[in-house]
Amino acid sequence: MRPIAFIDTETTHLSAEIGHAWEVAVILRQFEDDSTHTDTEYLWEFSVDLTDADPEALRIGRFHERRQLVTCTTLAAFTGSVPAVLMHRTEAVEAITRLLRGTVLVGSNPGFDDRFLRKLLGPGNAQWHYRPYDIVQLAAAKIGAQAAGPLPWRTHVLSRAVGVEPPAEDVAHTALGDARWARDVYDAATRPEPVEMSWEGRAKHAIGMYTRTAIELEDAQRALRASAAAVERARTLASRWGILRAYGGAATELRRALDGPSTSVNSPAQPATSGTEHYHFADADGDQLHIGIPGVPANSAPAVSFYTPTEPVHIPVERLHEILNAARNLAARARRRPASPPVPADGWHVGRQWHGHELEDRCPCKQAPCGLVIAAEASPECTEHGPGSTKSTRQSHPADTCPVTDPS
Structure with missing residues (x-):
């Protein structure tokens, strides 16, 4: 409900x-x-x-x-x-x-x-x-x-x-x-009223049961539609994740190729081409990627050839470097720890609950007379109020407007 x-x-x-x-x-x-x-x-x-x-x-x-x-x-x-x-x-x-x-x-x-x-x-x-x-x-x-x-x-x-x-x-x-x-x-x-044992009372009771059942059925249908949408979204994300993993594996192998592969094997999949050395690599998922660097590219610019069952696809090395650098930057941002939310400046009293200070009473931080934690003196070891905490502040006030004065 x-x-x-x-x-x-x-x-x-x-x-x-x-x-x-x-x-x-x-x-x-x-x-x-x-x-x-x-x-x-x-x-x-x-x-x-x-x-x-x-x-x-x-x-x-x-x-x-x-x-x-x-x-x-x-x-x-x-x-x-x-x-x-x-x-x-x-x-x-x-x-x-x-x-x-x-x-x-x-x-x-x-x-x-x-x-x-x-x-x-x-x-x-x-x-x-x-x-x-x-x-x-x-x-x-x-x-x-x-x-x-x-x-x-x-x-x-x-x-x-x-x-x-x-x-x-x-x-x-x-x-x-x-x-x-x-x-x-x-x-x-x-x-609810007691059901009168008359035709009119029974009719009212039946109408009430019908209405409640219809509402429950409508709620169930709405929940089913939401569940179906969630399942479809999960399938979409799983497919997208599979594609991204394939892209990630390919980028890793390309970077190794550009930096100089530790092992090169002549690829039997393509006939030897004059001025072209073929490399055959396998990524962590077992997918294979065949690449080579032609000695005399057709367009007179350094390029990497992606060999497919049909014709090679040539990508300029400069463009390939741009793609790899973008991938490196994206991976670095993904690995970077999210920034902690801003902590109130010195002179503030903060708390993690909407009202009261039961949680603050149990933590190691120094408390103000009102029971909240003095933000500037929060303990580094505290996972609730410490400088590295990512948890939200739900009540706060400046120290000079604290509703409780220091008895000392």
């Missing part, structure tokens, strides 16, 4: 073309099987520019009472932990992008949140399912469209109709509070 993301955003304006999201909450539901799942809560705050802010939108979300960051900076914070974890805006955007990839969005008016999330994350990063689901529609489906009354449906009324009390005044219009409300309404609206 696809993971579900119960979402909510608090914004500086009702229009995504003008305002920005300053608070984002996600409750990620991941399924182990049809009856077991886990919910994980995430909450971020972003520093925003209030130049075009709508005072009413700020009042609804209680921006001035609840915000923790100053405005007009590139900072963000993971506020789902205590204390909050300060980070750069791009780190938070990357985290939300990864979290929502492949999920189905559920919320109260999720189209509103969808627009602000697309603006926040940037082009190409809205990688969730294209159809978000509104809890007011789920609740109406539960009690029946006729019982829900005329449009527009009111979320608070239908929430109570499925047994879920809307958030209290001090919780409403907080991103995490509204995301929890969306989750509770979803659970109430999708909770």
Whole structure:
């Protein structure tokens, strides 16, 4: 089953073309099987520019009472932990992008949140399912469209109709509070009902079973198509690898020939030609390559002849050297160790986890009062934070803005 993301955003304006999201909450539901799942809560705050802010939108979300960051900076914070974890805006955007990839969005008016999330994350990063689901529609489906009354449906009324009390005044219009409300309404609206032992009840049960089976079949067909595509790609890569290995073996033998072969054998495959010495080589795979250097080439330029069952193919030596040099450079680049990601400059505290510092507590690096590692004093032996580590940094802040002061 696809993971579900119960979402909510608090914004500086009702229009995504003008305002920005300053608070984002996600409750990620991941399924182990049809009856077991886990919910994980995430909450971020972003520093925003209030130049075009709508005072009413700020009042609804209680921006001035609840915000923790100053405005007009590139900072963000993971506020789902205590204390909050300060980070750069791009780190938070990357985290939300990864979290929502492949999920189905559920919320109260999720189209509103969808627009602000697309603006926040940037082009190409809205990688969730294209159809978000509104809890007011789920609740109406539960009690029946006729019982829900005329449009527009009111979320608070239908929430109570499925047994879920809307958030209290001090919780409403907080991103995490509204995301929890969306989750509770979803659970109430999708909770299975006992089957009534009547013709109507049995018919509804049969329709439900048919729908679930059709969805599972469609998912299985999609997975089968993906598997077939993966198999075909593997075959293509295997064929390409075989060709590259053949090219690599041929280049090795050509280089040996140009540098002067240690062993030369007159090739019986071709008749002796005046002014031409034939060489017969076998590469590591057992493939054979016959080459020779004519003493008097037809075009009066040094060339290497590739003998085939039909006519020789002559390639100028200068061009052959260019090909071999390019092959050497390509091989050198392939063998070169990938560069390590940049390590924050002196004066930064870094951590490998999104929140907390459990991993830093176990490593040999020197820790700052906040529990993160002092980047400039990371241990060379540490595989998590050391200078040679290729692992990503998931939280960081400058030492002079560390949320925990040194008790000494």
